Amino acid sequence: MDPKATRSVSKREFLNALSCATMAFLDRHTASPPVDPGLEWRFLEGNLIGQLARETLGPGRQLALLGETAITQSAEALASQEPLYEVTMEAGGLIARADALLPVRNEWELVEVKSSKLAEDGTVKAEHIDDAAFTLMVAQMAGVPVARVSLMLLSPLFRKAGDLSLFSRVDVTELVRARANEFGGIVSTVAESLRGVNQPTPSLQLACKACDHFSSRCIGTGIDDSILRLPRLNDKTLRQLQPHARISTLPDAVMLTAAQQRVVQLVKSRGVERDRTPLCQDSCRTTAVRAAVV
Numbered sequence: 001m002d003p004k005a006t007r008s009v010s011k012r013e014f015l016n017a018l019s020c021a022t023m024a025f026l027d028r029h030t031a032s033p034p035v036d037p038g039l040e041w042r043f044l045e046g047n048l049i050g051q052l053a054r055e056t057l058g059p060g061r062q063l064a065l066l067g068e069t070a071i072t073q074s075a076e077a078l079a080s081q082e083p084l085y086e087v088t089m090e091a092g093g094l095i096a097r098a099d100a101l102l103p104v105r106n107e108w109e110l111v112e113v114k115s116s117k118l119a120e121d122g123t124v125k126a127e128h129i130d131d132a133a134f135t136l137m138v139a140q141m142a143g144v145p146v147a148r149v150s151l152m153l154l155s156p157l158f159r160k161a162g163d164l165s166l167f168s169r170v171d172v173t174e175l176v177r178a179r180a181n182e183f184g185g186i187v188s189t190v191a192e193s194l195r196g197v198n199q200p201t202p203s204l205q206l207a208c209k210a211c212d213h214f215s216s217r218c219i220g221t222g223i224d225d226s227i228l229r230l231p232r233l234n235d236k237t238l239r240q241l242q243p244h245a246r247i248s249t250l251p252d253a254v255m256l257t258a259a260q261q262r263v264v265q266l267v268k269s270r271g272v273e274r275d276r277t278p279l280c281q282d283s284c285r286t287t288a289v290r291a292a293v294v
């Protein structure tokens with residue numbers, strides 16, 4: 001069996017599976033693409049922010065980042081009562097790395113560092129709550145007692161040369177605990193699906209538009225006139241159009257906007273473009289021009 005199939009499920013895989021189980025499965029079973037400059041820059045930026053956050057949080061033990069060493073070193077360090085950075089925990093077929101665990105009496109404060117700015121009104125993004133919730137869930141499964149969960153985000157008040165801290169630390173314990181409980185209800189199903197050998201059945205959704213697998217390994221393969229190419233498609237319309245996959249086979253009775261109808265008429269009368277660029281993104285006029293050159 002492919003060793004990748006049995007390795008523990010990472011945070012990225014689990015959270016991606018919440019959007020599309022097929023995408024997470026294909027990502028897991030496909031060789032990673034080469035690192036592009038944009039991704040490399042985000043790594044560098046993340047490392048720099050992590051370093052600055054550790055300086056703000058104070059001295060602590062920096063643990064190994066990768067492999068078995070990271071897991072065993074972290075397990076041993078968790079027996080101590082010193083601040084720990086980059087703590088890798090593995091349990092129940094899942095693996096997570098906490099940016100920091102700080103001792104709170106006989107428990108820990110879990111701190112996740114983000115390189116984005118805290119909103120002026122103090123609200124935090126759902127994706128950050130999900131991110132911390134996965135780490136909390138794995139910590140709980142590994143028997144690590146967590147008393148508090150915090151997010152460290154860039155402060156909206158920070159000004160260069162000012163005396164305010166670069167970071168804002170927000171207590172998100174309640175939100176993260178609630179989300180971790182929700183994850184607990186689905187985690188075994190998600191992990192089983194990702195670690196299995198059968199690709200989950202895909203279903204057409206708006207996320208397919210931006211998915212790298214759509215036309216190479218998933219439901220868009222060989223379909224030049226996917227209904228996803230209709231302009232300004234929303235969830236409601238997409239549900240109404242299914243199970244039709246192609247614009248060219250849509251029945252006349254479907255309810256569409258004028259712009260969408262025009263694209264359907266053009267595709268049915270002239271065929272689809274050969275270069276697979278979107279038929280229409282913003283205006284029907286663009287569509288008319290593009291379709292007319294077919």
Ligand code: SF4
Nearest residue numbers: 020023202208211218
């Ligand atoms: S194309 Fe759609 S269904 Fe297929 S993996 Fe991507 S998001 Fe999931």
